[in-house]
Amino acid sequence: MTLQDTIAAISTPKGTGAIAVIRIDGEKSHEIAKKLTKLDKIEYRRVYYTTLWYNNEILDDVNIVFYKTPNSYTGNDLVEIYCHGGILITHKVLDVILNSGARLAERGEFTKRAFLNGKLSLIQAEAIYQIIEAKSELSLKISLENLKGRLGEEIKSYREKLMRILAEIEVSIDYPDDIDSDIDMILKGLNEIYETIKEKVEKSKKGLHLSSGIILTIVGKPNSGKSTLLNRLLYEDRAIVTDVPGTTRDVIKGEIDIKGVHFIIADTAGIRKTDDMIEKIGIERSLKEIKKSDLILFVLDASTGFTNEDEYIYEKIKDYNFIPVWNKCDLGKKIERFQKESVQISALSGEGLRNLEDKILDKVKNIIENGESSHVTTQRQLEILERVKMYIKSALDNFDFGYELDIISIDIRKALEELDLLSGKKFSEDLLDTIFSNFCVGK
Numbered sequence: 001m002t003l004q005d006t007i008a009a010i011s012t013p014k015g016t017g018a019i020a021v022i023r024i025d026g027e028k029s030h031e032i033a034k035k036l037t038k039l040d041k042i043e044y045r046r047v048y049y050t051t052l053w054y055n056n057e058i059l060d061d062v063n064i065v066f067y068k069t070p071n072s073y074t075g076n077d078l079v080e081i082y083c084h085g086g087i088l089i090t091h092k093v094l095d096v097i098l099n100s101g102a103r104l105a106e107r108g109e110f111t112k113r114a115f116l117n118g119k120l121s122l123i124q125a126e127a128i129y130q131i132i133e134a135k136s137e138l139s140l141k142i143s144l145e146n147l148k149g150r151l152g153e154e155i156k157s158y159r160e161k162l163m164r165i166l167a168e169i170e171v172s173i174d175y176p177d178d179i180d181s182d183i184d185m186i187l188k189g190l191n192e193i194y195e196t197i198k199e200k201v202e203k204s205k206k207g208l209h210l211s212s213g214i215i216l217t218i219v220g221k222p223n224s225g226k227s228t229l230l231n232r233l234l235y236e237d238r239a240i241v242t243d244v245p246g247t248t249r250d251v252i253k254g255e256i257d258i259k260g261v262h263f264i265i266a267d268t269a270g271i272r273k274t275d276d277m278i279e280k281i282g283i284e285r286s287l288k289e290i291k292k293s294d295l296i297l298f299v300l301d302a303s304t305g306f307t308n309e310d311e312y313i314y315e316k317i318k319d320y321n322f323i324p325v326w327n328k329c330d331l332g333k334k335i336e337r338f339q340k341e342s343v344q345i346s347a348l349s350g351e352g353l354r355n356l357e358d359k360i361l362d363k364v365k366n367i368i369e370n371g372e373s374s375h376v377t378t379q380r381q382l383e384i385l386e387r388v389k390m391y392i393k394s395a396l397d398n399f400d401f402g403y404e405l406d407i408i409s410i411d412i413r414k415a416l417e418e419l420d421l422l423s424g425k426k427f428s429e430d431l432l433d434t435i436f437s438n439f440c441v442g443k
Contacts, residue, residue, distance in 0.1 A: 003116065004026070005102075005103055007024070007025050007106075009022070010022050011443065012442070020085040020086075021080055022442075023105075023442060024079040025074050025077070025110055027076070027077060032102060033066065037050045037064060042066050044068045047065050052081075060093060065079070066078075067079070070119075073119070075113065075119045107436060109436065109441075112432060121423050122435070123424070126377065127144070130146075131143045135255065135262045136210075138261050138371070142377060143377065150375050158388070159416060161189060163416070165189045165412060166409060166413065168182060169186065169409045170409065186405075197392065200374060201385050201389055207374045208377070208379070208382060211371075214261065214367055215295070216263045216294065217296050218299060219297070219299065220298060223301070225327040225347045230252065233265060234254045234256060266289050268286035269285065290317055293320060294364060295322065296323070298323065300338075302334060302335055303331040305335070321363060323360065324337070324338035325356060326343070328347075384419075388418045395412055
C-alpha cells in the first residue's frame with residue numbers, strides 16, 4: 001500500500017439516506033470515473049449530472065465532481081461521486097470502483113494524504129478528527145479555530161524566535177574573532193519564550209479536558225439521592241433508585257452538555273464505613289474516581305442534616321474542587337453547613353437544577369478559560385510542549401553553569417525538533433498510523 005495507489009471509500013455514514021458520497025483519490029481516479037460515466041471532456045470543480053455504467057448496464061444516476069492536483073482536499077487527482085443513499089446501491093458503486101483499479105482506503109488515508117502533500121499540518125489534521133468527534137459547542141469552536149491555523153501560528157512564532165536565537169549563537173561560533181555574541185539578547189529571548197511556553201503548558205494541563213469532557217463526580221453517603229441526581233442530569237434512568245442504602249455498588253457514568261460544555265459525569269457508590277466486602281470494593285472505586293475528578297458534587301440530605309457520615313466524606317474531598325449540594329429540600333431544610341457556597345435542590349422534582357448547572361459552570365470556569373486560550377486539544381500536543389519547555393529550561397540552566405554557546409545550542413536544536421514534531425514538519429510512520437487510525441475510512 002503506497003501513496004501511488006488509487007484509493008476509494010464511502011465518506012458518508014453507514015445506513016440509508018438521500019445521498020451517499022464516494023471518494024476516489026489517486027492518479028487513476030479520473031480514468032476510472034470517466035470510464036464509468038462515459039464522460040469524455042470534463043471541467044474541474046464542475047458538478048455533472050450523469051449516469052454510472054458497468055458492463056453496459058445502468059448502475060445509478062449520480063452527480064460527480066472532478067478535482068485536479070493540487071487543488072483538492074488531498075492534493076491529488078480526486079473524484080467525488082454523489083449517488084443514491086441506499087445501503088445496497090452505495091456498496092455496489094464502491095465495489096465497481098474497486099473492480100476498476102482502485103483499492104479500499106485505510107482509516108484516515110484521505111486526510112493522511114492531505115497532510116503528506118502539505119495541504120494540512122498535523123495539528124490541522126488532528127483538528128479535523130476533533131471536529132467530527134466534537135461533543136460540545138466549545139470543543140467544536142476550538143477545533144475549528146485550530147483548523148484555521150490558530151495553534152499552528154503560535155507554534156510557528158515559537159519556532160521563529162528560537163531560530164533567531166540559534167542563528168545569533170551559530171554566527172558567533174563560526175566567526176568568533178569577528179562577531180561578539182549578544183548574550184543579553186540571547187538570554188532575554190530564551191527567558192521570554194520559556195515563560196510563554198510555561199504559561200501555555202499550565203493552561204493546557206487545566207484546559208485539555210474540554211475536548212474529552214470535564215470530569216464531574218457525584219459523591220455522598222448512601223441514600224442521599226446521588227443516583228436520582230445523575231438520572232435527572234442525564235434526562236434518563238441510568239442508575240437504579242431505591243430507598244435501600246447502598247444500592248449503587250459500582251461507578252455509573254454518562255455524558256451531559258451544560259450550555260455548550262461537555263461533561264463526563266459519574267455516580268459513585270455511597271461512601272461510609274462498612275463491613276460488607278462488595279460495598280467496600282464500590283467505595284474504593286468511588287475514592288479513585290474522586291482523585292480523577294475536575295469537580296465533585298457533594299450530595300447532602302437536607303431532611304437529615306449534616307451527619308457523621310457526611311463529615312467522613314468531607315475529610316476525603318475537602319482538598320478537591322467541590323460543590324456542596326443539599327438535596328431533598330422538598331422534605332426538609334436542616335442545612336447547618338456550607339450555607340453560602342451550597343446549592344439547594346430536589347433531584348426528585350428538578351427544583352434548583354438550573355442553579356446547580358450555573359454553579360457547575362462557575363466552578364470549572366478556570367478549565368474553560370484555559371482550554372479556550374491554550375487551543376491545545378490532545379495529549380500528544382501537551383507532551384511535546386512540555387519537552388520544549390524542558391529543553392529551553394536546560395539551555396537557560398547551562399548559561400548559569402557557564403557552559404559554552406555550542407553546548408547551549410544543542411538544547412535549542414532539540415526544542416526546535418520537538419516543535420517540528422508538533423506541527424508535522426518531522427514525523428514517523430508510527431506517529432501517523434496512531435493519529436489517522438482513529439479516523440473513519442472515508443475521511
